[in-house]
Amino acid sequence: MKQITTLIALLFVAVSYSQSVDTFVNKADAFFKTHIKNGRVDYKAIKNNPATLNELTSLAKEVRVSKSDAKSYQAFWINAYNITVINGIVANYPVKQPLDIKGFFDKTTHEVGGVKTTLNDIENKLLRAVFPKEARFHFVLVCAGLGCPPIINEAYTPGKLEAQLQRQTVKALNNPNFIRVKGNKVQISQIFEWYKGDFTQGGSEVDFINKYRKESLPAKAKVSYYPYNWTLNQVK
Structure with missing residues (x-):
């Protein structure tokens, strides 16, 4: 009887976690569709009406995800990172770039997914360290600078995550x-310089890039890094 009770309790927790992730993802999807246009964020509109963002950040505090459910875990933390970035910019808006906000990435803590964490720790400890072979994270985590790949106007979902990671990397x-x-x-982004180890696990940076290119780079290409553009990715 005790084993049955324990099993029921575990199933209840699993269902509750699944529902909380689904609720967060669905609301995040609606939020992104409303406030993101052509890879840029309408921070001004969000600042003027922050109710949905506040609801999302509150929901994100309550979500619990298990590493054993890799797709749900990754989808949650990718969305949570992008939402937390937007929340941090809105809290300080107007601002010209995220680096103008002291400690934006490495000092300011946020309560997300049941833990207090920084943006850097979401990226490096909760995603990259847990899934060290998944270099495509770098094309979906958006730091609010124009140097990042553009943010998309939809949430990352467990069911579509593989296709979304692939699509954004190819793009x-x-x-x-x-x-x-x-x-x-x-010339390639400084992202490749900062996280070189992620992109050279199976060869060179050029080898990694060519896996996703329609027209391959020359095998003996002379590679350099152009300066990162930290200008805010705001709707003009």
């Missing part, structure tokens, strides 16, 4: 503004 690595090719010279 970024085929964008001539993101991967700048001039003959044998290739």
